[in-house]
Amino acid sequence: MSRSLHRPRCLKRSTRKGNLMKVISAPYYFKGGVHPQYRKDLASAFAIKVLPLPAKLTVPMSMHLGAPAKPVVKPGDLIRRNQLIAEAGGFISAPVYAPAGGKVAAVAKTQSATGAPCDAVVIETDPNAESVSLAALPDWRQVAPRAVLNLIGEAGIVGMGGAGFPTKVKLSPPADKPIDTVILNGAECEPYLTSDHRVMVEHAVQIRIGAEIIRYVLGAKRIFFAIEDNKPDAIAAMEKACDGLETEGAIVKLPTLYPQGSEKQQIYAVTGREVPRGGLPMDTGCVVENVSTCYAIYDAVVNGAPLTHRVITVTGNAVTTPGNFWAPFGTSYRELIEAAGGLRERAAKVISGGPMMGFAVSNLDLPNGKTTSGITCLAAKDLTQFASHACISCGRCVEACPMRLEPAEISQFVEADDIDGAKDACLMDCIECGSCAFVCPAKRPLVHHFRRAKGVIRARMMAEKAKAAAGK
Ligand code: SF4
Ligand code: SF4
Structure with missing residues (x-):
């Protein structure tokens, strides 16, 4: 910063x-x-440390909700820091700027933290490249x-x-x-x-x-x-x-x-x-x-600075020196973990984000993005192995739910593949906070069920929208 x-x-x-x-x-x-x-x-x-500039940045085009950004650069282009490299792909979208100057090595596929494929602009960085800025309004x-x-x-x-x-x-x-x-x-x-x-x-x-x-x-x-x-x-x-x-x-x-x-x-x-x-x-x-x-x-x-960097926490018992880093988008998780002194023991689980709402990742070459607030590397001692059992109707998930939902009931609908039943039980109000699963003594994979069912509903809605558009 x-x-x-x-x-x-x-x-x-x-x-x-x-x-x-x-x-x-x-x-x-x-x-x-x-x-x-x-x-x-x-x-x-x-205190926040400025990450040394990586030699290569793989800047994802999907770092936001909505349509992916569309690259406006091509391989071989020489670019300046803060130059526009992708324009917004629609009304709900956002442009992307170069976190560093250098040469565009490729416009290639990468993966987001959720595992979804997306395009990326790969930059071979040049620490001496010029910088530009937007017209500020001080x-x-x-x-x-x-x-x-x-x-x-x-x-x-x-x-x-x-x-x-x-x-x-x-x-x-x-x-x-x-x-x-x-x-x-x-x-x-x-x-x-x-x-x-x-x-x-x-x-x-x-x-x-x-x-x-x-x-x-x-x-x-x-x-x-x-x-x-x-x-x-x-x-x-x-x-x-x-x-x-x-x-x-x-x-x-x-x-x-x-x-x-x-x-x-x-x-x-x-x-x-x-x-x-x-x-x-x-x-x-x-x-x-x-x-x-x-x-x-x-x-x-x-x-006049476009959004190209953010602070990321690299933490967990498996990390040698946990800390907070000001890092450019497109830095790999591996480089961020190395900046924190590397792993002092094998990470039993690496999470993009934190343990309640984050996503477990297996590929450390994933690039960070606008919403990557942390990388949590858990050691074996932080994890407990457990098996999921049948619901015992204890009601603890209902007490814990901040949205006043009935997680056990919604989960039963989803497990019976009654997605409409789950929807009627207010599935879409679930904020996926994981509080219900956290307290469940039967270790039911409740959030997993909710995410899957929401995915089905969203896919259905998109298909209906596409059908309506085609019929016009
Ligand atoms: S994940 Fe959903 S159902 Fe579970 S506690 Fe949070 S809001 Fe309630
Ligand atoms: S906390 Fe678990 S076992 Fe208890 S009612 Fe909810 S889903 Fe069932």
Whole structure:
């Protein structure tokens, strides 16, 4: 994050004394949730290190939700750092920029962390290559919100805390859904991961400015910074950075409880508003943005930097020196693990992300992307072997479910291949948090069933859409 080592240019100094943005405890508690072993101590105290530039980057074209980006470069092209290498592939998509200058070696197939195939632009990097930037708007308050929003879209920013939904689309609610509240999500409730934590500790001022930019774009009234209480240094850093911020809102100290970082649960914990079944956060007048996304918004608007890097936690008991790395997209998991001193013992399981919502990976040559917040390398002692048994109807999964679903019942529908029954039992409201499977004494593979059934429903919907389009 070398660009941010300088004092941000547009930080407005307040002449008022005292902090207008107070730290408060969460006013509401959502139902359910669990307490897994967090193990954040492995990496949370280690400052972000800039990863040395890899000789080769394999930059995926699918680092976001929606249509893949379309490459606009070809093998042999000489490119500069921050140059556009792929344009957005549709309305729900995002462009991709070169994290480093050099030569395009290939436009080839790669795999995302979920195992899905996608195109990638392979760059042989040149540390001496020139760099370009977007047209920054350091005086963003002096231009129309629409121009700021367009720059956020142009910079290729997507939600970096979850599925990678394009941020420009998220910040463009329809006119009948006015937004009055912006929530900056610094909960980072996923065990082991500390990338958002370190961004808040080290770049709190930039996050504050990013939050003000979001509020300006949306015309919202209030800003809340929502942070779990297991990150007291991040809460203190945000409190200091927000000194003199004259806006309605607060720094909300959330109790440490998984999945506190989930949008719907967080909106309730902070505002008491409930997202209706099948609805979206905007239905409550709220927009939730992850703090690393907020940093990216700051960097794009104030510095003209497109999204090409992010902070990744490399952690787990199998890693020699866990830490947090500022890494370009397209770096392989293998290189990231080597940057953390390599493996000190064989990793029994490598997870893209954390153990609750991440994906186990077997190929360490996978490239990181916009939503890769961590790589967790678990040692054999961290894993327990177990067999799945029949449901004993204990009801623990129902108690743990933060979406108030009946996981055992939905799972039974899926196992009987009654996908419509599962849908009627509100399968699509499941946020795949894994709390039900975590508490299940019979070790039922509940989330596995839910993901499979959702895949079937989505495939059906796409087929129906295609059929309707063909019939036109
Ligand atoms: S994975 Fe789905 S069903 Fe299970 S606890 Fe989370 S939201 Fe509820
Ligand atoms: S927790 Fe497991 S065993 Fe208990 S009701 Fe739910 S699925 Fe069945």
